Amino acid sequence: MKYLKCLVGILLLGCAASSGNVERGNSTEVEEHYKVWNPSVNARVPDMLNYPVDSLGFPRSLEKDGTPRRRPSRDWTSGFFPGSLIQMYHITGDSVFLKRANLWLPYMEREQWNAGTHDMGFKVYCSIGEAYKVSKDNHLKAVLLQSAKTLSTRFNSDVGCIKSWDFGQDRWTFPVIIDNMMNLELLFEASLISGDPSYHNMAVSHAEQTMKNHYRTDYSCYHVVDYNPETGEVNNFLTHQGINTNSVWSRGQGWGLYGFTMCYRYTQDERFLSQAQHIADFIMNQEKMPEDKVPFWDMHSPKIPNDYRDASSAAIYASALYELYTYTKEDKYVAYADAILETLGSDHYVLGNVNAPFILDHSTGDWPKNDEIDAPIAYADYYFLEAIKRRKALTLEM
């Protein structure tokens, strides 16, 4: 009888899923069917899956009043929500997630022509790039190649880097931010897909310059390096999101760690691997890192231990460390990432009974602007899910 009830439940859920509408709530059957990881995380899944597709409203974060902040595709975070659905597909093998993600992709495609930002990789690669890896669809391939071509227009061969931002010309001339390392994946992939090495070469140049100019002797990094676009010389070091220029903005350390690990994947260049290992060691040996391994939003905040944490940084570290382990076989990276996943999967970090398309709480988006503080944010979920996927692929005991 119990078995029959369960079977009926699963069949009903199957019908609901194919109509793209799954019940939310505490139903054990729902959580069991869409099992992504642990019970608290599984309980978030229906809200993610059911979130209405909206051509101009990619969910970005949760406002304090409990409403999702929705943004058009041009926002740097737009790719993370559809990308999270694709990560869920990888974790569960259930095509319902892929189908749902695919409904969002047409509204992302216009970004392939947007040359006004370096965030092409975050937007297009985390969504369309992830979908292309699954389907090898020719249309998605064309969008990826056009996106890489558009991004490459921001490359300056005198600097050897892609320019990050066009805004703020009163503060900098040719700003390159550490986040930009993440957009190189699109360029590396575009060379593999097209056979045109120019994208790969730009990515390598950008990574080399970043390794040379963004990093301090302790392997922490600046957020912004401003270059002279005529001579390629460094003009200045700044921050836009840290507490001050010389501080250690936690998410920036994650972008660097993830970025150099990924650069090694495409180049097999030992310099990038060594850089990633140094950054990992810097992060893992931070004196002010809390026991639970979710960093304060800036590791130099004078308010520590009474400052906000950033779950998104921890999720990025975990995902990057699992990849780093695959190249080094150093157990310490898995142990550290496992500790992060254990914390992020706890009731304190997983959103409770809130009707919103997010999994994790307690990220700090933009402290200097007092925006998205201690909040659920889409990129924390994306890298958390990617970390779970990567952890499962390691087939090691947890």
Ligand code: GLY
């Ligand atoms: N790319 C901006 C951030 O990490 O907040």
